[in-house]
Amino acid sequence: MKYLKLICVVLLSAVAFAACSDDDKAGSVRWERKSLFMTYGESVTVSVGGDNIGTYSISSVPEGWETPTVNTESMTVTIVAPEAPADTVAVSGDVKLRGVTHGGETVYANLFVSLDTPEVDFTAQPANSYLANKPGALYRIDVSRNLAGEKFNVASLGVIWQPSTNFVKYLTLEEDGTATFFLSADTEDESLVREGNALIGAYDEAGNILWSWHIWAVNYDADAEALAYGDYTMMSRALGQLENMTTDKESILASYGLYYQWGRKDPFPGPSTYNAAKGVTMSLFDGDSNVVTLATVASDATTGSYAYTNAHPNHFISVKDKNAPWNQSITTEVKGWEHTQQKSVNDPCPYGWRVAPAEAFDGMTIVDDVTVADASTKYAEQYGWTMQKNGVESFYFAGGRRVYADALIQNVFDESLTRNVATEAQPWVGYNWTAEGKVFAFWFNKQAPAESSLRNDLKFSTANGMMVRCVKE
Numbered sequence: 001m002k003y004l005k006l007i008c009v010v011l012l013s014a015v016a017f018a019a020c021s022d023d024d025k026a027g028s029v030r031w032e033r034k035s036l037f038m039t040y041g042e043s044v045t046v047s048v049g050g051d052n053i054g055t056y057s058i059s060s061v062p063e064g065w066e067t068p069t070v071n072t073e074s075m076t077v078t079i080v081a082p083e084a085p086a087d088t089v090a091v092s093g094d095v096k097l098r099g100v101t102h103g104g105e106t107v108y109a110n111l112f113v114s115l116d117t118p119e120v121d122f123t124a125q126p127a128n129s130y131l132a133n134k135p136g137a138l139y140r141i142d143v144s145r146n147l148a149g150e151k152f153n154v155a156s157l158g159v160i161w162q163p164s165t166n167f168v169k170y171l172t173l174e175e176d177g178t179a180t181f182f183l184s185a186d187t188e189d190e191s192l193v194r195e196g197n198a199l200i201g202a203y204d205e206a207g208n209i210l211w212s213w214h215i216w217a218v219n220y221d222a223d224a225e226a227l228a229y230g231d232y233t234m235m236s237r238a239l240g241q242l243e244n245m246t247t248d249k250e251s252i253l254a255s256y257g258l259y260y261q262w263g264r265k266d267p268f269p270g271p272s273t274y275n276a277a278k279g280v281t282m283s284l285f286d287g288d289s290n291v292v293t294l295a296t297v298a299s300d301a302t303t304g305s306y307a308y309t310n311a312h313p314n315h316f317i318s319v320k321d322k323n324a325p326w327n328q329s330i331t332t333e334v335k336g337w338e339h340t341q342q343k344s345v346n347d348p349c350p351y352g353w354r355v356a357p358a359e360a361f362d363g364m365t366i367v368d369d370v371t372v373a374d375a376s377t378k379y380a381e382q383y384g385w386t387m388q389k390n391g392v393e394s395f396y397f398a399g400g401r402r403v404y405a406d407a408l409i410q411n412v413f414d415e416s417l418t419r420n421v422a423t424e425a426q427p428w429v430g431y432n433w434t435a436e437g438k439v440f441a442f443w444f445n446k447q448a449p450a451e452s453s454l455r456n457d458l459k460f461s462t463a464n465g466m467m468v469r470c471v472k473e
Helices: 002-024 249-255 306-311
Strands: 028-031 035-038 043-051 053-060 076-080 092-101 106-115 119-121 129-132 137-142 156-161 169-173 178-183 196-203 209-217 295-298 315-318 353-355 384-389 392-397 429-433 439-443 453-458 465-468 470-472
Touching (some): 028 053, 028 106, 035 043, 035 169, 035 178, 043 106, 178 196, 178 209, 209 306, 306 315, 384 439, 392 429
Parallel strands (some): 035 106, 119 137, 129 209, 295 315, 429 465
Antiparallel strands (some): 043 076, 053 092, 137 178, 169 178, 196 209, 353 470, 384 392, 429 439, 439 453
């Protein structure tokens, strides 16, 4: 009998300890997805879950929406959209899932719902970058394969970097192998998209990046504003530019495009200040609102390969020698962008466009008068030249480069166009990679403005990060 009593005491103590543990344990609730984009009258069933939750309920819904109940047997919630538009019906908002833990703590999780959201479907237009210019829209891209047709077994998606937290919203891996995400309208003008550049990635079960895609959210129509030079039709902006003017410091900063190491599909962002002071990169965040820092990795037999860079898109591959290539495996791999007559698997341009070959810049001349008396001050902060070819004029922004040795952004004219540091800091210089790996360069010589010029045959280490212009395929 003593043994029975002892066992009872031990059991009761264990139960009490478990109860206390449950009471003290933190809880959480979750939806299986972050968002629902619905039509009027549609109903969708969404799975929910939680940890250490005693009761579930829906605490709030958008105005005019029915409050659903949580089916705790199937752990689902059926969301029913309003039947028709009305003044008393909100077109979007959050359905809030409420959970109460065994200890009495209340926790919440939101599901964003939206009605008749415009959709932009890019699945029939595969590319490594997408120009997104429709505000308040749901975008869809194919993340199941690359341009070579290589298929991926995607387990999850993530925002690798973005200019601010929650810039790319509700990134979701759909059952059909596509990715959907939402881009907001500008806060001051709902007819415009909120501008910025971002990089999203597809991951395998182990969390390794399989492939990544650049999202260029910008109020710009590349086709409507294209430059018809005759032999080539070129974009009037470099990839990633949000503006293409230099009227003030704000527009100069927005006019910096993205930087690409030659042959790579993934870009590196621009500077944090209009004059690229100290070469510092703009602030970046991942999909969980963590600060992102770009890494600089020395090139070797492993890192100097497309296999490595495609799996590590935010790694800048550095070299010590100003003439050395970053891609040491170039003899055994596909040669980046060298397919000058067709698009390669690593081409960074949107659908229907490809990296401009050197020939596309032939015949370009500077329109600005560099011989005027006040040229040294007039052009000091112009950051680019108006140029023309075959009578077609356009402004070409000068954003400098990311230097091969350390990835820092440098935007000063170097008279030799080969040294790492200018003899005298003279703003500014523009570099554009071409498909063959040559550089189209143009510069302002503040000490001798009349000697400002351009060249289309410069050779640089492929490890330098430079801006890219695209031409029509």
